[in-house]
Amino acid sequence: MAFQSLEKIVAAALCLFQSLETGGLPNRLRILRPEIKRKEIPMLYLFLVSLLWAFSFGLIKGGLSDLPSSSVAFMRLFIAFAVFAPFLRIRSLRLGDALRLLLTGAVQYGVMYVAYIHAFQTLKAYEVALFTVFTPIYVTLINDGFERRLNLSALGAVILAVAGGVIIKYQQLDSAELWRGFALMQVANLCFAFGQIFYRRTMARLQRYAQHCGQAGLPNPPADRQVFGLLYLGAAFTAALATIGSDWGSFELTLKQSGILLYLGIIASGLGFFLWNLGARRVSAGALAVFNNLKIPLGILVSVLVFGEKTEWMRLAAGGALMAAALVVNAQPSSSSSVKI
Numbered sequence: 001m002a003f004q005s006l007e008k009i010v011a012a013a014l015c016l017f018q019s020l021e022t023g024g025l026p027n028r029l030r031i032l033r034p035e036i037k038r039k040e041i042p043m044l045y046l047f048l049v050s051l052l053w054a055f056s057f058g059l060i061k062g063g064l065s066d067l068p069s070s071s072v073a074f075m076r077l078f079i080a081f082a083v084f085a086p087f088l089r090i091r092s093l094r095l096g097d098a099l100r101l102l103l104t105g106a107v108q109y110g111v112m113y114v115a116y117i118h119a120f121q122t123l124k125a126y127e128v129a130l131f132t133v134f135t136p137i138y139v140t141l142i143n144d145g146f147e148r149r150l151n152l153s154a155l156g157a158v159i160l161a162v163a164g165g166v167i168i169k170y171q172q173l174d175s176a177e178l179w180r181g182f183a184l185m186q187v188a189n190l191c192f193a194f195g196q197i198f199y200r201r202t203m204a205r206l207q208r209y210a211q212h213c214g215q216a217g218l219p220n221p222p223a224d225r226q227v228f229g230l231l232y233l234g235a236a237f238t239a240a241l242a243t244i245g246s247d248w249g250s251f252e253l254t255l256k257q258s259g260i261l262l263y264l265g266i267i268a269s270g271l272g273f274f275l276w277n278l279g280a281r282r283v284s285a286g287a288l289a290v291f292n293n294l295k296i297p298l299g300i301l302v303s304v305l306v307f308g309e310k311t312e313w314m315r316l317a318a319g320g321a322l323m324a325a326a327l328v329v330n331a332q333p334s335s336s337s338s339v340k341i
Contacts, residue, residue, distance in 0.1 A: 045279035046291035049272045056268050057299045058307035061125035063260045069118035070242035077239050079265025081232035089226035100202045105231030108195020110238025116188040122181035129299030131185040136292040138193035199277050228274050
């Protein structure tokens with residue numbers, strides 16, 4: 001009975017999200033903001049998810065960093081899969097498209113989360129937030145890779161972003177733990193960037209197939225919410241592989257840790273990633289780059305002001321300014337700085 005009630009709640013939430021995506025805000029919500037436009041809805045998704053993720057950095061560092069990272073990643077992703085499993089509708093999917101979605105989830109969420117959560121063992125929460133600054137740059141480079149071109153502005157942005165990180169942490173450049181955490185975050189950034197681009201391309205491929213099916217009188221492919229469980233299935237399977245050799249017998253959760261995992265699995269991961277990819281498909285590349293890094297200042301402020309982490313504000317401001325400059329460089333039109341390869 002409890003599971004059925006939870007399923008109805010999640011179903012109602014997903015139906016609301018889908019109605020926002022397809023037809024704008026319901027009439028009741030338009031009372032709160034009647035001037036909202038349909039084209040603003042994807043950006044609203046990205047903004048709301050950025051707020052959710054801003055609290056995740058401190059929650060993971062303060063509540064879960066002493067647990068095995070691979071086990072935490074698996075449980076978080078399995079919970080997300082359990083939320084979306086009732087909505088899977090994949091009969092109209094071709095095998096190749098189903099495998100592409102599984103691969104997307106395995107990389108974007110599975111490998112990413114194992115690396116991301118492990119980074120909290122060597123980095124502070126605000127440092128983890130800060131080192132995600134490379135994600136939109138990788139989005140640009142990976143997208144250019146699929147288009148077979150090289151964006152020189154993106155390469156310059158990488159140099160600026162690295163310089164910003166050096167300024168912030170120059171006293172610890174000889175720390176093996178810092179470099180380990182930094183490397184783990186770059187693996188996470190690359191995986192998350194790849195998934196965003198590959199999901200967009202896969203759904204565009206399904207849309208082209210839908211047009212062909214429509215002409216032939218065949219059923220259309222399922223909506224986002226009806227295939228998203230495949231991403232979480234691929235992610236959970238990948239994270240499960242990473243737990244091989246883990247000592248589950250010593251894996252004990254407190255009530256607080258259980259609550260954090262449920263929040264991360266259902267809200268931050270389950271609904272959060274769904275809304276993020278839904279919005280990412282419907283905004284420009286420049287807007288997506290901005291929202292990829294909106295969680296950085298939000299995450300730093302929450303980690304320092306809410307969770308009480310210590311930082312050197314002057315050095316953080318100077319390094320952050322260079323990283324902000326990297327975003328400006330990366331957001332420049334690519335036509336004049338791209339080289340065909």
